[in-house]
Amino acid sequence: MGLSERAVSTFAAVCDTLLPAVAGKGEAWSKSATELGLPERLHDVYDLLPNDRARRDVRQLLSLLDSAPGGLVLYRKPRKFTSLSPMQRADALRSMSTSSLGPARQAFKALKLLAGYLYVTPPDGSRTTPAWTAMGYPGPDGPPAEVPKPITPTTISGETEWTADVVIVGSGAGGGVAAGVLAEAGLDVVVLEKGQYHNEADFTHVESEAYRDMYLDRALHGTVDSGFAMLAGSTLGGGTVINYTTSFATPEEVRQQWDSEARFRGVFTGDDFERSSQAVHERLGVNTDNNAPSRREELMDKGLRELGWHVETMPRNVAGCALAACGYCTMGCRIGSKQSTLITYLEDAYRTGARIVVGADVERVTKGNDIANGVVAYVNGHRLQIRARAVVLAAGSLNTPAILLRSGLGGPATGRNLRLHPVTAVWGRFPEPVEPWTGVMQALFSDQFVNLDGEGFGVKFETAPVHPLFPSLFLGWQDGQSFKQDLLGLNYMTPIGIVLRDRGSGRVKTRRNGLPTWHYRLSKVDTDHVKEGVRRATETLLAAGAVEVISSTSRPVRWSPALGGSLDGFLSDISSVGYGNNQTTYLSFHQMGSARMGANPATSVVDEENQVHGTPGLYVLDASTFPLASGVNPMISIQTIAHRGASALAAQLT
Numbered sequence: 140m141g142l143s144e145r146a147v148s149t150f151a152a153v154c155d156t157l158l159p160a161v162a163g164k165g166e167a168w169s170k171s172a173t174e175l176g177l178p179e180r181l182h183d184v185y186d187l188l189p190n191d192r193a194r195r196d197v198r199q200l201l202s203l204l205d206s207a208p209g210g211l212v213l214y215r216k217p218r219k220f221t222s223l224s225p226m227q228r229a230d231a232l233r234s235m236s237t238s239s240l241g242p243a244r245q246a247f248k249a250l251k252l253l254a255g256y257l258y259v260t261p262p263d264g265s266r267t268t269p270a271w272t273a274m275g276y277p278g279p280d281g282p283p284a285e286v287p288k289p290i291t292p293t294t295i296s297g298e299t300e301w302t303a304d305v306v307i308v309g310s311g312a313g314g315g316v317a318a319g320v321l322a323e324a325g326l327d328v329v330v331l332e333k334g335q336y337h338n339e340a341d342f343t344h345v346e347s348e349a350y351r352d353m354y355l356d357r358a359l360h361g362t363v364d365s366g367f368a369m370l371a372g373s374t375l376g377g378g379t380v381i382n383y384t385t386s387f388a389t390p391e392e393v394r395q396q397w398d399s400e401a402r403f404r405g406v407f408t409g410d411d412f413e414r415s416s417q418a419v420h421e422r423l424g425v426n427t428d429n430n431a432p433s434r435r436e437e438l439m440d441k442g443l444r445e446l447g448w449h450v451e452t453m454p455r456n457v458a459g460c461a462l463a464a465c466g467y468c469t470m471g472c473r474i475g476s477k478q479s480t481l482i483t484y485l486e487d488a489y490r491t492g493a494r495i496v497v498g499a500d501v502e503r504v505t506k507g508n509d510i511a512n513g514v515v516a517y518v519n520g521h522r523l524q525i526r527a528r529a530v531v532l533a534a535g536s537l538n539t540p541a542i543l544l545r546s547g548l549g550g551p552a553t554g555r556n557l558r559l560h561p562v563t564a565v566w567g568r569f570p571e572p573v574e575p576w577t578g579v580m581q582a583l584f585s586d587q588f589v590n591l592d593g594e595g596f597g598v599k600f601e602t603a604p605v606h607p608l609f610p611s612l613f614l615g616w617q618d619g620q621s622f623k624q625d626l627l628g629l630n631y632m633t634p635i636g637i638v639l640r641d642r643g644s645g646r647v648k649t650r651r652n653g654l655p656t657w658h659y660r661l662s663k664v665d666t667d668h669v670k671e672g673v674r675r676a677t678e679t680l681l682a683a684g685a686v687e688v689i690s691s692t693s694r695p696v697r698w699s700p701a702l703g704g705s706l707d708g709f710l711s712d713i714s715s716v717g718y719g720n721n722q723t724t725y726l727s728f729h730q731m732g733s734a735r736m737g738a739n740p741a742t743s744v745v746d747e748e749n750q751v752h753g754t755p756g757l758y759v760l761d762a763s764t765f766p767l768a769s770g771v772n773p774m775i776s777i778q779t780i781a782h783r784g785a786s787a788l789a790a791q792l793t
């Protein structure tokens with residue numbers, strides 16, 4: 140069902156309140172959202188929403204705003220939004236943003252997300268926007284060059300049934316490695332990937348196009364109450380195609396904790412885990428030779444050093460990085476420097492005969508005599524049934540448990556223990572341009588606060604390239620003038636990302652129609668760790684020379700030390716907005732643990748050989764298997780687990 144004209148005009152009233160015409164040079168300042176043509180582009184984003192339910196939610200929200208009872212619920216005034224004066228509209232949105240009612244905050248966040256998205260993304264077919272011009276954001280460096288595609292996925296054009304030794308669901312960090320290892324062992328492998336095949340020739344480096352084409356649910360999805368936005372790859376190669384190339388081996392203490400949590404002896408601390416880790420490091424060419432820090436990271440480095448805090452060079456899976464151009468490779472590396480599974484293990488698998496199908500959405504696992512014997516997938520509406528000696532699930536922690544749940548497999552722990560490494564940020568404004576979108580994606584990190592509880596839980600500091608969509612999501616709204624100032628001032632800003640190793644966990648469930656829902660709230664101890672992270676990140680930015688610091692809360696809290704005030708005052712203002720869902724902005728780049736390894740079928744889903752408890756022939760080889768959050772960026776840990784598990788499976792099947 141589409142959007143009515145009435146819904147669009149309600150949205151226009153909201154948009155013009157969030158992004159009004161204000162004094163300033165250039166259209167991005169001086170034109171209102173309506174004058175910039177944003178409201179009618181709502182149809183485009185609406186069509187991109189992940190499913191009918193999300194579209195229904197937008198329709199319902201706009202119709203609620205268009206009614207007096209809705210006004211009473213959302214902003215405590217029994218008046219339609221459009222009947223309010225401009226000042227009352229701004230008051231209404233402010234009251235929603237910090238409401239004690241979760242759904243009102245969620246509604247505000249949705250409206251701000253839609254308006255902000257449209258403001259900073261070019262309309263279809265265009266390569267710039269007034270906002271980019273005002274920011275000095277250059278956008279892509281021309282179109283991508285023609286690069287041949289070394290893999291030819293198999294096309295499915297009717298109902299199809301195949302047999303294979305192994306069918307692998309998902310082709311990311313886990314699935315890609317599993318495919319390479321199993322195919323090179325001489326097994327007949329089929330890889331089913333829900334996303335499409337995009338290579339260097341397709342990386343347009345327009346943020347909204349990258350999200351649309353290569354991210355799970357076009358990066359427009361999150362937990363049920365929108366408290367945590369979910370970023371994950373969905374393309375051939377999964378997250379490894381769009382990620383930041385940070386390549387940490389699993390730390391020794393984490394390996395010990397995992398063994399202990401899983402009630403294993405020497406699975407994560409054993410020699411085969413170490414051998415697999417080394418094999419992955421070699422295949423991906425992990426190194427620290429391509430790490431010229433960006434301006435963003437020079438500033439973080441300066442702040443950390445001033446304070447005498449830890450800072451170190453990041454290991455990365457790149458070869459011959461172009462360094463300066465690197466900031467755009469989170470939308471895909473155009474020069475093939477990023478050693479994703481797409482250009483490593485999946486090419487290995489393809490060369491040795493694996494069949495790869497893209498656009499293949501796996502519905503469920505099939506069984507015969509309680510043994511997994513294949514999967515059912517849909518490709519462009521055609522049913523594809525694979526019968527196989529072994530089934531490997533590697534659809535990522537947000538979807539692997541959903542496939543298990545749809546199949547009635549996995550036991551009581553399926554979907555539980557979801558870890559997210561929630562990320563929030565403090566932003567620093569600097570007197571000189573930072574161009575936070577450029578340079579090596581992640582060259583440095585700080586582990587100064589990774590162990591806040593004496594048990595290895597705390598926060599890591601990292602930065603990442605910041606293109607216009609991130610600030611539109613992270614930064615809060617107080618009024619149109621200051622929101623525009625923050626967004627359009629991006630060139631002078633840089634965040635310090637606070638990556639939490641979460642002790643608490645959430646859950647993946649499925650709706651009656653089989654689609655997954657994700658549930659997560661920060662625990663008390665995790666909230667305390669985030670608070671400490673916010674304090675320390677603020678100190679780092681100020682030590683680096685920031686003239687103003689800004690929170691990532693629904694109502695932004697800002698502090699310029701030159702104008703007086705104190706750090707404690709700044710932090711207490713942030714606390715008064717809150718660290719809860721839709722009070723502080725949280726993103727998850729690392730989803731883990733929702734089908735975890737362990738000896739006990741009541742509290743885990745797969746055993747030490749990655750086989751699902753009680754279902755021979757069914758394996759999980761992705762981030763879902765982590766017994767606890769990894770603390771470090773998880774790609775190499777996932778690949779190590781996949782390499783170890785796939786090697787054991789290959790030995791068994793050959």
Ligand SMILES: Cc1cc2nc3c(=O)[nH]c(=O)nc-3n(C[C@H](O)[C@H](O)[C@H](O)COP(=O)(O)OP(=O)(O)OC[C@H]3O[C@@H](n4cnc5c(N)ncnc54)[C@H](O)[C@@H]3O)c2cc1C
Nearest residue numbers: 309311312313333377378382383384385501762772773774
């Ligand atoms: C922007 C960004 C930056 C990141 N940077 C880093 C970093 O620098 N270092 C690091 O260590 N980690 C990083 N990560 C995280 C890392 O990329 C992921 O943790 C990792 O890719 C997860 O591996 P996985 O195998 O579990 O799942 P994924 O790599 O997500 O692969 C799962 C695949 O399964 C497919 N799939 C899902 N459902 C189905 C289905 N029903 N049928 C068929 N296929 C399906 C998906 O389309 C996807 O391609 C980053 C993530 C993001 C989003």
